[in-house]
Each structure stands twice: as C-alpha cells, then as structure tokens.
Amino acid sequence: MATKVAINGFGRIGRMVFQALCDQGLLGRQFDVVAVVDISTDADYFAYQMKYDSVHGKFKHAVTTEKSDASKPEADVLVVNGHKIQCVMATKEPSQLPWKALGVEVVIEATGLFTDGEKAKGHLAAGRQEGDHHRAGQRRREDLRHGRERG
Numbered sequence: 001m002a003t004k005v006a007i008n009g010f011g012r013i014g015r016m017v018f019q020a021l022c023d024q025g026l027l028g029r030q031f032d033v034v035a036v037v038d039i040s041t042d043a044d045y046f047a048y049q050m051k052y053d054s055v056h057g058k059f060k061h062a063v064t065t066e067k068s069d070a071s072k073p074e075a076d077v078l079v080v081n082g083h084k085i086q087c088v089m090a091t092k093e094p095s096q097l098p099w100k101a102l103g104v105e106v107v108i109e110a111t112g113l114f115t116d117g118e119k120a121k122g123h124l125a126a127g128r129q130e131g132d133h134h135r136a137g138q139r140r141r142e143d144l145r146h147g148r149e150r151g
C-alpha cells in the first residue's frame with residue numbers, strides 16, 4: 001500500500017519533491033501525497049506555479065483543481081493525474097496539522113522553519129494515534145533516510 005505523505009511548505013523545494021514523485025511515476029503507487037501546506041490554500045495558484053515554473057520548466061502532468069466543499073470561496077484541492085491533494089492552511093506549530101485525520105505517515109518538511117528535531121517534532125504529535133503507530137513511523141523514517149524499501 002502507498003505511504004501517505006504530506007508536504008509542509010509548498011515553495012520551491014516542496015514543489016520539486018512533488019514533481020520528482022510525479023516524474024518517477026511514484027504518485028499513487030509508492031507514495032500517496034494527501035496534503036500540501038502553505039500560507040494559502042489557493043489550489044489554482046499552486047497549480048499555476050507547478051505548471052509554469054520558470055526554472056524547472058513545464059509540469060508534465062495533468063493538473064486541475066476543485067473545492068473540497070461547495071461552500072469554500074476558492075478551490076482548495078489539487079487533482080494531479082487523478083490524485084486528490086488537500087491544500088491545508090499553515091500553522092505556526094506543526095502539532096496542529098491534521099495528520100491524524102488524514103492518516104499521514106511521512107511529512108516532507110520544506111518550509112525552512114522547522115529545521116531541527118525539536119522544532120519538527122510537532123509533526124509526530126500531530127500524527128500520533130497510539131504507541132505502535134508512532135514506532136512504525138520512526139522505523140519508516142529510518143528506512144527513508146537509509147533508502148530501504150518496506151513491503
């Protein structure tokens with residue numbers, strides 16, 4: 001089953017990571033990006049940035065947007081190659097992010113703000129469901145760091 005991933009900070013590095021997952025055919029197969037977080041949830045603007053990056057060239061994948069709820073003022077969901085990615089509003093404290101509700105297992109921290117373990121550990125608190133789950137997350141992070149695959 002695909003690992004559920006969130007990207008915190010959808011700036012240059014966050015978008016590059018996402019583009020690399022798409023280009024390598026991993027989106028929805030090995031990794032399911034379920035959320036991107038930034039200081040806006042304007043999916044149309046993110047779609048525009050992805051499609052027309054002046055440094056990295058045109059995004060090669062199908063991108064559309066939609067509203068997660070008809071009452072929303074703007075589209076807040078990116079749809080890339082048919083995969084839906086929720087745009088989530090930034091918080092100052094990662095522990096407030098909805099990782100538990102979204103089932104997020106791995107977070108790409110790309111804001112440039114939470115750059116050490118102490119600052120980033122709120123992500124673990126946000127996703128923690130129970131002791132075993134937490135330990136599984138730690139093992140998975142170890143695997144990613146060492147380039148191992150987990151079946």
Ligand SMILES: NC(=O)c1ccc[n+]([C@@H]2O[C@H](COP(=O)([O-])OP(=O)(O)OC[C@H]3O[C@@H](n4cnc5c(N)ncnc54)[C@H](O)[C@@H]3O)[C@@H](O)[C@H]2O)c1
Nearest residue numbers: 008009010011012013014037038039090091092110111112
């Ligand atoms: N761009 C590069 O070439 C490069 C190279 C190596 C390392 N880095 C490092 O990667 C990190 C990100 O760099 P970047 O170039 O992508 O920066 P960036 O400014 O393009 O992206 C950061 C994004 O985080 C968003 N953000 C700000 N506060 C936030 C919050 N509280 N929660 C969620 N999102 C928030 C910003 O709106 C922005 O879109 C930095 O630490 C940088 O030093 C960048």
